[in-house]
Amino acid sequence: MEFNGYLLSLRLKQENLPNGYPFNIPCLKSFEKLDFHPNVTFFTGENGVGKSTLIEAIAVSLGFNAEGGSKNFNFASKATHSELHHYLTISKSFRKPKDGFFLRGESFYNVASEIDKLDEDVPFSPNGPKLIESYGGVSLHEQSHGQSFWSLFMHRFSGSGVYILDEPESALSATKQIAMLSKLDNLIDKNAQFIITTHSPILLAYPNATIYEMADGKITKVKYEESEIYRVYKSFLDHPKRILDNLFSSNT
Structure with missing residues (x-):
């Protein structure tokens, strides 16, 4: 229980910020300092508020590759990351x-291709296992999107590291998201x-995590039950018929 994390806080240099994207x-120009939780820090909010841009930065x-992977990955299919x-x-x-590892769902295909390329062109270890062995031994391209994400969680992440994940649930079923909480906790113990x-x-429910909600031009620390995600899902699951009736009645 003495482990207190590798990353402590994040500051935005407010001096001479550019005007463009x-x-x-x-949300990306309003904060000054954000403290990281030693175990899990979440960023949540609507599309377009800058979550992925912030976590990419x-x-x-x-020192991670902008398209994802470990710090040893230096490929680039197209330089689209911000300044x-x-x-x-x-x-x-x-x-x-x-x-450490940076999982970016939208470019995970490129990461999978780079792993295959490295194993084909330059053996990861001439006298040892290929790089793909660290990801479960089967090419990530030979698995479904969800299976390849799951192989990454189960085989590549070993603990004693920093793992940056951009919307990892995008390829996972609800059942796998619940299982991911268990894996998350196991890695935190390491x-x-x-x-x-x-x-x-589901992921946001991980106990004692820090949750930052990005909304209304601000980044605010919230409790799980205060987050918009929790409130919207709970409202819908508690009263699906009422919400659907109201929604569809507006179309008539």
């Missing part, structure tokens, strides 16, 4: 992570620290 996104600031990382300062503890963007009320 992504600084024209209100955090990953790039830490936000140049304006971030991340405070770190004296602890040094031994592992000194892992997670930073996650999510729209999932």
